[in-house]
Amino acid sequence: MGDFKEVTAGNKPFKKAYVAIMLWFVGRAIQAAARVDKDVKKEFEKLPEDFTFCLGVLPKGPYMIVGKNEKGRVKYLGWKPGGKRIDLDMKIKGIEAAILMFTFQESTTVATARDRMIVDGEVPYACAIVRVLDIGEVYLLPKFIARLAVKRYPVWSFSRKYIGRVRIYFRSILGY
Amino acid sequence: MYLPEYYEFCCRVKIIAGHDALEKIPEALEQLHAGRPLIITDKGVSAAGLANIVTEAIKDGVTIGAITDDVPQDSSLKIVNQLAGMYRDNDCDSIIAVGGGSVMDTAKGVNIVVSENADDLMKFSGAGALKKALKPLVVIPTTSGTGSEVTLVAVVKDHERHLKMAFVSYFLLPNVAILDSRMTLTLPPVITAATAMDAMAHAVEAYTGLAKNPMSDANAIAAISLISDNLLKVIKNPSDREGRLALANGATLAGAAFSNSMVGVVHTLGHATGSVCGVPHGVCMSILLPYGLEYNMHKNAHFTGELLLPLAGVEVYAGTPKHLRAEGTVAYIRKMNRDIHDATDGGHARFFEEVRDRDGRRMVPREKLEDIARAALDDGSIFYNPEECDYEDFLMIIKAAWEGAPLDRELIKKG
Numbered sequence: 001m002g003d004f005k006e007v008t009a010g011n012k013p014f015k016k017a018y019v020a021i022m023l024w025f026v027g028r029a030i031q032a033a034a035r036v037d038k039d040v041k042k043e044f045e046k047l048p049e050d051f052t053f054c055l056g057v058l059p060k061g062p063y064m065i066v067g068k069n070e071k072g073r074v075k076y077l078g079w080k081p082g083g084k085r086i087d088l089d090m091k092i093k094g095i096e097a098a099i100l101m102f103t104f105q106e107s108t109t110v111a112t113a114r115d116r117m118i119v120d121g122e123v124p125y126a127c128a129i130v131r132v133l134d135i136g137e138v139y140l141l142p143k144f145i146a147r148l149a150v151k152r153y154p155v156w157s158f159s160r161k162y163i164g165r166v167r168i169y170f171r172s173i174l175g176y
Numbered sequence: 177m178y179l180p181e182y183y184e185f186c187c188r189v190k191i192i193a194g195h196d197a198l199e200k201i202p203e204a205l206e207q208l209h210a211g212r213p214l215i216i217t218d219k220g221v222s223a224a225g226l227a228n229i230v231t232e233a234i235k236d237g238v239t240i241g242a243i244t245d246d247v248p249q250d251s252s253l254k255i256v257n258q259l260a261g262m263y264r265d266n267d268c269d270s271i272i273a274v275g276g277g278s279v280m281d282t283a284k285g286v287n288i289v290v291s292e293n294a295d296d297l298m299k300f301s302g303a304g305a306l307k308k309a310l311k312p313l314v315v316i317p318t319t320s321g322t323g324s325e326v327t328l329v330a331v332v333k334d335h336e337r338h339l340k341m342a343f344v345s346y347f348l349l350p351n352v353a354i355l356d357s358r359m360t361l362t363l364p365p366v367i368t369a370a371t372a373m374d375a376m377a378h379a380v381e382a383y384t385g386l387a388k389n390p391m392s393d394a395n396a397i398a399a400i401s402l403i404s405d406n407l408l409k410v411i412k413n414p415s416d417r418e419g420r421l422a423l424a425n426g427a428t429l430a431g432a433a434f435s436n437s438m439v440g441v442v443h444t445l446g447h448a449t450g451s452v453c454g455v456p457h458g459v460c461m462s463i464l465l466p467y468g469l470e471y472n473m474h475k476n477a478h479f480t481g482e483l484l485l486p487l488a489g490v491e492v493y494a495g496t497p498k499h500l501r502a503e504g505t506v507a508y509i510r511k512m513n514r515d516i517h518d519a520t521d522g523g524h525a526r527f528f529e530e531v532r533d534r535d536g537r538r539m540v541p542r543e544k545l546e547d548i549a550r551a552a553l554d555d556g557s558i559f560y561n562p563e564e565c566d567y568e569d570f571l572m573i574i575k576a577a578w579e580g581a582p583l584d585r586e587l588i589k590k591g
């Protein structure tokens with residue numbers, strides 16, 4: 001047979017790159033928030049010792065993986081799920097849906113209602129991680145955007161909202 | 177009418193409803209190229225004489241391969257495997273399930289084993305594991321509530337490995353659901369009320385929730401209207417065949433609505449109260465439903481208000497100014513609970529403090545409310561609720577529902 005180029009549906013490099021950067025940032029921000037924010041810390045404390053979760057886009061990524069290491073510290077574990085045991089696997093059904101979510105054209109709430117995600121794993125884990133992601137969004141995004149991303153914009157103290165935000169930004173970028 | 181930009185809806189179950197619907201089973205099986213069913217039921221159903229009514233109705237039209245009433249309270253892997261063996265030993269070609277949730281879950285589990293020739297059921301758990309149609313499955317609900325006859329999930333417990341396996345697939349939808357008034361005619365009023373209010377909660381939460389769509393809405397409206405018109409009548413006169421059939425239809429319609437549009441905080445807290453205190457699901461639903469609507473009202477008052485029409489009828493609806501309709505809906509559901517309470521001589525609880533077990537002991541002690549709020553944090557049904565709900569929110573709702581006082585809507589965090 002002749003050699004045919006495999007046609008892959010939805011090969012959209014710019015969109016994929018954008019989502020990959022967002023996922024990278026979300027992953028590092030969760031790692032940072034687990035050190036800085038008491039609620040995020042508490043959520044992770046309740047999860048099992050070597051808990052890992054993956055957030056990604058079907059069919060071929062990008063992904064991001066976050067997990068707890070032996071010492072119970074929350075770490076961003078990179079963008080390749082290959083070989084890792086995943087306790088909670090959250091997949092957005094396609095790159096277009098991911099773009100809608102990560103450009104905040106579609107709130108997380110609406111995305112859920114429209115069944116944009118496939119979640120594999122124990123439901124209590126999913127509940128905890130959704131709460132973590134919501135807190136992360138409030139830290140990372142300006143209020144007028146975060147309002148679209150979460151159901152209810154929380155009332156936080158000045159220090160949590162502003163000092164916490166600065167600390168999380170720095171830690172996300174520097175990665176510690 | 178609200179139309180989302182995108183939604184999915186699927187309910188491909190053939191419904192046969194009537195006072196003599198059971199007699200149509202042979203014909204329905206024949207259309208599915210089957211004629212030798214395994215009948216699965218439980219001891220309660222067969223003791224109530226319902227399995228007999230079914231076999232009498234179909235015995236001239238089909239050859240019954242085998243019949244069993246061995247399903248326990250909780251579906252279990254052991255029973256599933258045992259019944260799959262029975263199916264094979266008796267050359268059955270289809271399954272008829274007569275009963276409530278655990279009977280249907282068991283029947284769905286058996287169907288996976290016999291259709292896929294599975295030695296390990298676990299391989300087929302999770303979404304997307306089933307790839308092809310299973311053997312014909314006919315379900316006959318014996319309560320009017322859960323809507324399991326039109327849902328695509330099954331839960332089977334593996335007691336040895338301490339696992340709860342959840343199966344989700346459109347292939348788990350039964351082929352046929354039979355709604356026959358004879359199946360619920362002897363259901364005691366208190367259970368009739370609780371199960372019907374569960375169905376009511378399915379319809380109301382589907383209609384007012386985040387995943388609502390016009391298909392679900394149509395089902396929900398019809399369900400609410402049938403249940404509201406008939407529940408009290410049936411409780412006062414349990415042998416009302418028309419009323420019984422109406423409730424059965426209402427429950428199935430509500431099942432079609434919520435299996436596509438999901439439920440919300442009423443179920444979140446209901447599941448938690450059930451698991452912490454063992455309160456029957458329907459009892460939790462009837463108590464919590466008005467509270468869930470109050471809690472979400474600042475987000476969806478317009479949808480809640482629209483429900484006053486199927487609930488209370490056109491005169492009340494037209495006579496209520498638009499901005500008061502949502503509160504009218506809540507008040508109407510509270511009044512339903514009070515009326516049912518009176519009609520059952522207090523058997524139907526209006527708030528959690530009032531819930532008693534068979535020996536008259538209080539089932540929800542006040543000191544358990546914190547545990548309930550904490551357990552609610554682990555329940556996924558909250559994803560589809562319009563408003564966020566944290567520990568304090570859950571606690572506020574469950575406290576009010578325990579005392580029977582309306583929710584103080586001033587205290588609800590609105591963000």
Ligand SMILES: [Fe+2]
Pocket residue numbers: 322374375377378443457461
């Ligand atoms: Fe329910």
